[in-house]
Amino acid sequence: MTRGEHTGLIVAGGRSRRFGNCDKAVADLAGVPMIRRVADGITPMIDRLLVNCRAEQVSAIRSALAGYDHPVQFVCEQTPDTGPVAGVKAGLCAIEDDAYAFVTACDMPLIDSDIVAHLFDRGRGHDAAVPRTEDGRIQPLHAVYRSSEMVAACNAALADGQRSIRDPVAALDAAIVPSAELRTYGSTSTFENVNTPTALQAVSERIE
Numbered sequence: 617m618t619r620g621e622h623t624g625l626i627v628a629g630g631r632s633r634r635f636g637n638c639d640k641a642v643a644d645l646a647g648v649p650m651i652r653r654v655a656d657g658i659t660p661m662i663d664r665l666l667v668n669c670r671a672e673q674v675s676a677i678r679s680a681l682a683g684y685d686h687p688v689q690f691v692c693e694q695t696p697d698t699g700p701v702a703g704v705k706a707g708l709c710a711i712e713d714d715a716y717a718f719v720t721a722c723d724m725p726l727i728d729s730d731i732v733a734h735l736f737d738r739g740r741g742h743d744a745a746v747p748r749t750e751d752g753r754i755q756p757l758h759a760v761y762r763s764s765e766m767v768a769a770c771n772a773a774l775a776d777g778q779r780s781i782r783d784p785v786a787a788l789d790a791a792i793v794p795s796a797e798l799r800t801y802g803s804t805s806t807f808e809n810v811n812t813p814t815a816l817q818a819v820s821e822r823i824e
């Protein structure tokens with residue numbers, strides 16, 4: 617596939633409560649803000665980056681992403697704290713209807729671009745390509761979506777009062793990609809997310 621023809625979307629509008637209410641998106645991970653590691657991890661696969669967050673987060677995240685290889689656009693929701701479904705929807709509304717985007721979270725600093733590349737490949741002809749990890753869970757915040765279909769699914773989920781990002785995925789024609797398949801393309805550390813200071817310290821010790 618041609619590299620660098622897609623959008624990346626990082627949702628970062630959560631409150632980081634398990635992290636102690638200081639924004640994990642910009643937490644220092646071995647000298648680099650966590651969201652910068654996420655962005656750098658997907659650089660080869662995208663040609664622009666969208667960040668969905670609250671307005672008051674923009675300044676710190678903009679600093680964390682200074683000098684990034686691609687244009688960065690912030691998409692702030694009018695009503696914060698409406699959950700990741702609303703965040704994903706807001707971000708995907710900012711891109712073209714038929715475009716594919718890789719959607720991820722601000723707390724996945726070990727993202728492997730080769731796995732992202734494979735998800736873009738697997739999404740072709742579908743509404744989405746969503747990994748399923750060994751614990752049997754799908755990973756909707758490490759997945760590729762066709763924007764129009766995912767926006768419609770998010771709208772339907774929100775109208776039904778559904779808050780889990782797994783809910784809109786259930787309504788899509790999604791290629792579910794098992795981790796055994798993804799492991800042949802890259803490291804499944806790509807799915808690790810950092811929710812607590814202890815997890816941050818553990819990842820930091822591994823990569824330093």
Ligand SMILES: Nc1nc2c(ncn2[C@@H]2O[C@H](COP(=O)(O)OP(=O)(O)OP(=O)(O)O)[C@@H](O)[C@H]2O)c(=O)[nH]1
Pocket residue numbers: 627628629630631632633634635668669693696697698699700702703704720721722723757811
């Ligand atoms: N836009 C938006 N993003 C959210 C919202 N809640 C969570 N997210 C994002 O969704 C991703 C996964 O959420 P969590 O890991 O639970 O993050 P969190 O809500 O900040 O963390 P906790 O408060 O500890 O649960 C993270 O990238 C969050 O920033 C929200 O209300 N709005």
